[in-house]
Amino acid sequence: MIWELIREVTLQLISGLDPETQRVVLITVLTLYMATMSTTVSSLIGIPLGAFIGMRKSQLFLLFRVFTHSLYGLPPVIAGLLVYMLLSRAGPLGPLGILFTPTSMIVAQCLLITPLITGISASAVDSLPKNIEDTARSLGANRIDLIKTMLYEARLGLFTAVMLGFGRAISEVGAVIIVGGNIKWHTQVLTTSIVLETQRGNFNYALTLGAILMLIALIISLVLTIAQKKKGSNLRSLLIKGGGKG
Numbered sequence: 001m002i003w004e005l006i007r008e009v010t011l012q013l014i015s016g017l018d019p020e021t022q023r024v025v026l027i028t029v030l031t032l033y034m035a036t037m038s039t040t041v042s043s044l045i046g047i048p049l050g051a052f053i054g055m056r057k058s059q060l061f062l063l064f065r066v067f068t069h070s071l072y073g074l075p076p077v078i079a080g081l082l083v084y085m086l087l088s089r090a091g092p093l094g095p096l097g098i099l100f101t102p103t104s105m106i107v108a109q110c111l112l113i114t115p116l117i118t119g120i121s122a123s124a125v126d127s128l129p130k131n132i133e134d135t136a137r138s139l140g141a142n143r144i145d146l147i148k149t150m151l152y153e154a155r156l157g158l159f160t161a162v163m164l165g166f167g168r169a170i171s172e173v174g175a176v177i178i179v180g181g182n183i184k185w186h187t188q189v190l191t192t193s194i195v196l197e198t199q200r201g202n203f204n205y206a207l208t209l210g211a212i213l214m215l216i217a218l219i220i221s222l223v224l225t226i227a228q229k230k231k232g233s234n235l236r237s238l239l240i241k242g243g244g245k246g
Helices: 002-013 019-054 059-073 076-087 102-126 130-138 143-153 155-170 174-180 190-200 203-230 235-245
Strands: none
Touching: 002 019, 019 059, 019 102, 019 143, 019 155, 019 190, 019 203, 059 102, 076 102, 076 174, 102 155, 102 174, 130 143, 143 155, 155 203, 174 190, 190 203
């Protein structure tokens, strides 16, 4: 598995550090891996689905958007419980044997953040001015060009969806404790470690882990914002490029 490879490489690189520092590094790496993977999977599902919903104006798709929005408030413990029931030995996916592993934690997080990314993406596409579609068609855009143009014009909303999804993934506690078990050296992440250290009364240690978590969130937000600013061309050039391929 990918995580096992990353874990072994990380432990080899930090083998010279003291055990407690190794633990903090491993916790941080797992947190980044889990949040990145769950956000990537959820984005690959949520952005195309949200764009598809946002470009449709029928009552059926409006109801689907309402349902998606209602999942914003899905309690993490409920998501964790559902995934636990699916992956437990008595569950339908029990034979996979992935309960209490980083994979099960990623599954639980995807259940939480996919509706968020889907809903925001749908709203971003739906809020675009009608004249964008008319302009695209007048410039000779085919169906693929139109979809590319709508996604490009809604890029601010899409980046916001990804950033919010990552933010929820990296800060999740309830679901990942249930399906991950908060096992030392295996499924502990920053948020679950903060809870554990707080319960033990190690407030300074918990604050240190919290500072690391906030720093990661700040850096990722900065990177995504810079990527958002650098990406792009104007509507006409994008359509000309797309039209030339068609």
